[in-house]
Amino acid sequence: MEHYTDIAIEHFMCPRNIGSMVNADGEATCGDPECGDSMTVFIKVEDNIIKEISYLVFGCPGAVATSSITSVLAKGKTLEEAQKITEEDVIEALGGLPENKRHCSLLGVEALRKTIDDYHRKVKK
Numbered sequence: 364m365e366h367y368t369d370i371a372i373e374h375f376m377c378p379r380n381i382g383s384m385v386n387a388d389g390e391a392t393c394g395d396p397e398c399g400d401s402m403t404v405f406i407k408v409e410d411n412i413i414k415e416i417s418y419l420v421f422g423c424p425g426a427v428a429t430s431s432i433t434s435v436l437a438k439g440k441t442l443e444e445a446q447k448i449t450e451e452d453v454i455e456a457l458g459g460l461p462e463n464k465r466h467c468s469l470l471g472v473e474a475l476r477k478t479i480d481d482y483h484r485k486v487k488k
Contacts, residue, residue, distance in 0.1 A: 366461035366464075367424065367425075367428070367460070367461065367464075368457060368458035368459055368460075369458070370432075370456075370457050370458045371424070371425070371428040371457045371458065371459075371460065372424075372428075374427070374429075374431040374432050374457065375424040375427045375428040375431075378420075378427055378428075378430065378431040379431045379432075379434055379435050380416055380417050380431070380434040380435070380438065381417065381418060381419070381420070381430075381431070381434075382417045382418075382419070383405065383417065383419055384405035384406075384407065384415065384417045386407075387405035387406060387407060388407050388408045388482050388485065389404075389405070389406045389408065389478045389479060389480075389481040389482030389483075389485065390404065390406075390478060390481055391403070391474055391477035391478040391480070391481045392404075392474065392477075393470055393473045393474040393477060394470075395422075395466065395467075395469075395470055397466075398422070398423070398466070399422065400420070400421065400422030400423065400426040400467065401420070401421050401422065402418055402419070402421075402422070402426065402470050402471060402474045403418060403419045403420075403474070404416065404417075404418045404434075404471075404474040404475055404477075404478040405417050405418065405478070406478050406479070406482060408442065408482055411441050411442055411443075412439065412440070412441055412442075413437050413438055413439065413440055413441075413442065413445055414438075414439075415438075416434045416437050417434070418430050418433075418434055418471075418474070422470070423464070423467065424464075425460055425461070425464035425467035426467045426470055428457060428460075428467075429453050429457065429467045429468045429470065429471045430470070430471045430474075432453055432456045432457050432471075433448065433453055433471030433472060433474075433475055434471075435456070436448050436452060436453065436456060437475055442479050442482070442483075445475060445479060446475075446476060446479050448472055448475065449472060450465070450468040450469050450472050451468075453468040453471060453472060454468050
C-alpha cells in the first residue's frame with residue numbers, strides 16, 4: 364500500500380456509499396477482464412439530481428478506492444454534471460494513483476456513465 368496516497372488508503376479502508384440499493388432508478392455493471400475487477404453502480408434520482416448512489420465492487424485496493432471516490436464525486440450532482448466526471452477527476456480527488464492502478468479509475472467512471480444511461484432508458488419507457 365506504500366504507493367497509494369493517504370486519501371486512497373482511507374477510501375479503501377472505509378469506502379463511502381458502499382452497498383446494494385433496492386428500487387434503484389438506474390443500475391449498471393462494468394468489469395475489466397484483464398484484472399478481474401468489477402463494479403455495479405446504483406442511483407436514485409430526484410429532479411435530475413443524484414440523491415443516492417451506492418455500489419458493489421470486487422477488486423484490488425485501487426478499484427475499491429476509485430469506486431468510493433467516484434460515488435462521492437457524483438452524489439448531489441445533476442445527471443449532466445455526473446456524466447462529465449473523468450478518470451482524471453477521480454485520480455486527482457484521490458491525490459494520485461500508482462501508474463499500474465490508473466486503469467481502475469476507468470471502472471468507476473464507466474460504470475457511473477452506464478448507470479446514468481440506464482436511468483435515461485428507463486425514464487423514456
